[in-house]
Amino acid sequence: xxxxxxxxxxxxxxxxxxxxxxxxxxxxxxxxxxxxxxxxxxxxxxxxxxxxxxxxxxxxxxxxxxxxxxxxxxxxxxxxxxxxxxxxxxxxxxxxxxxxxxxxxxxxxxxxxxxxxxxxxxxxxxxxxxxxxxxxxxxxxxxxxxxxxxxxxxxxxxxxxxxxxxxxxxxxxxxxxxxxxxxxxxxxxxxxxxxxxxxxxxxxxxxxxxxxxxxxxxxxxxxxxxxxxxxxxxxxxxxxxxxxxxxxxxxxxxxxxxxxxxxxxxxxx
Ligand SMILES: NC(=O)c1ccc[n+]([C@@H]2O[C@H](COP(=O)([O-])OP(=O)(O)OC[C@H]3O[C@@H](n4cnc5c(N)ncnc54)[C@H](O)[C@@H]3O)[C@@H](O)[C@H]2O)c1
Numbered sequence: 001x002x003x004x005x006x007x008x009x010x011x012x013x014x015x016x017x018x019x020x021x022x023x024x025x026x027x028x029x030x031x032x033x034x035x036x037x038x039x040x041x042x043x044x045x046x047x048x049x050x051x052x053x054x055x056x057x058x059x060x061x062x063x064x065x066x067x068x069x070x071x072x073x074x075x076x077x078x079x080x081x082x083x084x085x086x087x088x089x090x091x092x093x094x095x096x097x098x099x100x101x102x103x104x105x106x107x108x109x110x111x112x113x114x115x116x117x118x119x120x121x122x123x124x125x126x127x128x129x130x131x132x133x134x135x136x137x138x139x140x141x142x143x144x145x146x147x148x149x150x151x152x153x154x155x156x157x158x159x160x161x162x163x164x165x166x167x168x169x170x171x172x173x174x175x176x177x178x179x180x181x182x183x184x185x186x187x188x189x190x191x192x193x194x195x196x197x198x199x200x201x202x203x204x205x206x207x208x209x210x211x212x213x214x215x216x217x218x219x220x221x222x223x224x225x226x227x228x229x230x231x232x233x234x235x236x237x238x239x240x241x242x243x244x245x246x247x248x249x250x251x252x253x254x255x256x257x258x259x260x261x262x263x264x265x266x267x268x269x
Contacts, residue, residue, distance in 0.1 A: 016044025017248045021149075022098040024091055026050045026078050026135055027105030029057035031204030032154070035236035036102055036243045041069035043244055048091050048098070050076040050084075050135075051105065070095075078105045078131035088138045099149030100247045101139045103132050106154060106172070108206060110213040113167040121168050128172035132179055140187050148191020152246045153180045155196035157262050161269075165217055173198075177258055184256030193255035195246045199239045200230040200262035207233070230263040 023040050027033040028049035034056075040047050041064045049072070051057045057073035064071035072094050076087040091098065106128045109120050132153060143149045158170040159177035176196065183194035201207050201221070211221045219225070226233065242261045245251055260266045 016042065017244060017250065018100070019044030021100050021247065022046045022048075022095050023100035023102060023247065024048050024050065024088075024098050024135075024139065025102045025104060026076075026131065027154075028102070029053040029060055029073070031206055032199070032202055032236040032239045032243075033102070033104040034060060035240035036104065037064065037071070039237065039240040039244050040100075040102075040247070041067065041071060043248070045100065045247075046070040046095055048072045048074060048095060050074050050078055050087050052077050078135055079126040081134055084131075084134040084138065088142070092142075097142065097146035098139075099143065099146065101135070101143070101149070101151045102154075102243055102247065103135050103139075103151065103176075104154045105131055106206075108166070108169045108210050110165050110169075110210060110217065112165055112217075116168055124168050124172055128169075129175045132176045136179060136183060140183060140190070140192060143192050144187060144190035148187075149193075150247050150251070151180070151183060151192060151194040152243050153177075153194065153196045155180070155198040155258060157198060157200045157260065157265055159196065159198050159258060161266065165214060165219065180258070181256045188255065193246075193251070195251070195255060196258045197239060197242050197246065198258045198260045198262070198266070200234055200260075200265045201226055202234045202236055202239055204236055229268075230265040232263070234261060234263070 023045045028037040029051035049057050054075045061071045061073040074087045074090050076083045109124050153176050155177040156173040159173040180194045180196040214221050239261050
């Protein structure tokens, strides 16, 4: 294929921006993770998806394989240490080494802080923070041993700003942004870059549920506040495009950053 020819979306890319890369994507079966799985494959990557949604994950892998990509799914609850370790053992068997990690799996609880139970706190910390610890702990070692690579962690507009009814969620997203910065500092000499992608409201199950629950609690995001904050709702593919950039060698000197995908919301404050 000529270097500058345009490829149809049905073809895998041998000249794509992620050609030759192998990526592990947590939470890659739905939402922004799904959009990233599709975008990574379109750009020529081999991918392994770790997610709790078996049916959706397997269907996506089938769809990607039909387009000619190498894609795998491993049913994994990334908040569980044993499952994460077993999944990465399986990754090694399936694809050998990998040089991209997109740590995306996460969720939200919308509740006033004074009504938040210890069980709520533990659940959100486990899914959003312990998972990132478990996954990144394993990945930095393996990526270091294999010549480095790029890690992208999903933060949020709530990584650095505070929002009503989202105190514990904001805590978790602040924590993972700090993890991204710390990895960039600690593993630079091992050839690892690490950045956070920080979206505003995105049209996924997570984002739509969040807006609806905030609205029910009287926050009225749907009726104007969202437009005011970020102009319109973001599409998952727009976040995936930022993740492709951070995963690719195009961002070779970018590490330890928070890339806001929010149409200027964070800048406006
Ligand atoms: N949607 C938004 O508006 C928005 C904005 C900012 C940040 N985020 C972040 O994006 C992530 C959520 O992604 P989304 O919006 O694509 O939502 P989503 O709910 O559509 O997708 C989340 C994916 O993560 C998977 N997942 C959840 N818990 C898991 C676990 N324990 N183990 C493995 N997989 C698990 C789900 O099955 C799903 O595939 C979270 O990290 C969230 O903080 C979302």
